[in-house]
Amino acid sequence: MIERKKHDVFLSLGSNLGDKRKNLETALDQLTRQVGKIVNLSGYYLSHAWGFEGNDFINLVVELKTEWEPEELLDRLGAIENEMGRKRTGNAYQNRIIDIDILSYDDSIVENSRLTIPHPLLHKRRFVLVPWNEIAPDFIVPRHQKSVSELLSLCDDSTFVTRMNNEQEKISFPFDFIVIEGNIGAGKTTLANMLATEYQAKLITERFEENPFLPKFYEDPKRYAFPLEMSFLADRYQQLIDELAEPDLFSPFVVSDYFVIKSLIFAGVTLTDEEYELYRKIFNFMYRDLRKPDLYVYLYRTTEDLLKNIAKRGREYEKNITAEYLQKVHDGYMKFIRGQKGLNVLFLDITGVDFIKNPGYYHTIKDIIRHTPKTPELRRIKIEPDE
Secondary structure: OOOOOOEEEEEEEEEOOOOHHHHHHHHHHHHHHHOEEEEEEOOOEEEOOOOOOOOOEEEEEEEEEEOOOHHHHHHHHHHHHHHOOOOOOOOOOOOOOOEEEEEEEOOOOEEOOOOEEOOOOHHHOHHHHHHHHHHOOOOEEOOOOEEHHHHHHHOOOOOOEEEOOOOOOOOOOOOOEEEEEEOOOOOHHHHHHHHHHHHOOEEEOOOHHHOOHHHHHHHOHHHHHHHHHHHHHHHHHHHHHHHHHOOOOOOOOEEEOOOOHHHHHHHHHHOOHHHHHHHHHHHHHHHOOOOOOOEEEEEEOOHHHHHHHHHHHOOHHHOOOOHHHHHHHHHHHHHHHHOOOOOOEEEEEOOOOOOOOOHHHHHHHHHHHHOOOOOOOEEEEEOOOOO
């Protein structure tokens, strides 16, 4: 059997969605399995998005030996990107889980309808030239007939690019206290758990399953509404006071699947006017002493979407929840959100989005949360589900 010739190839890799470092590590593993032997690898570089307004990227440059011809190589790289969940639209520049570009292929020049080598924009991109210069400063780039270091010195791109140290490689959250809320069945507890697990954050979850009044309330709302809401208020207040009083030195931030304002919202739905007035007075005394979240995330789903999720999880005491009740709860949240002036609120429409079965949605949600500005205002973002 005739052994195919090995070609020397430089590739640029980048990611700006989800766990970026993990995405790059996955891509490197797939390159080894499907493309060729990696012989050199730059460090990880943090850079601002180039050519569009987007999340920051982590980039690197790889040198590898491959037996595949240029178009075969292009097809294999595209397959890796697709397997990792890259979504392509008509836009040339967009956020992406992974991006793999061919920078050079031996000393060849390739130009056809599918492929141009060397990459036609490499000399304009610092996020390519800086990591490439780390591993191959003297490599002469075909067509340009200049070394990588010479091209870097001539590049007028002002995009921020910096090599990451070990601490910078740990993608951190910019908030100390995050609240994830939403209607019944929105997925708030699941999302809070996923964030806490990935970042080793301190997790606060509502202890609703321990409330003895909850099943009784769903059977007889009028009779048990007031004791239910009072018991929830007392328990939520005590839990938040206890959990937020002492900082956890081993957790980077706190994420909760509820905030005490939830008590006032549900009380407004379930109580009579007289009961609610008494309840609100007690609530106001408690609320002023509680620490407020740095970011309040409201997960929105349509009533139809919520009912599907409620039926799917099959909790016996939730079987009598109606669309009308869910709408009243949502209206209560909206009244609260619209009335807030000093709270940083992210309204996230995730109707039709299953971020458990499709991790790509989770990475998108996580990146949106991480890049939300710290200024207190209401921001609305909708995540479009795949067809």
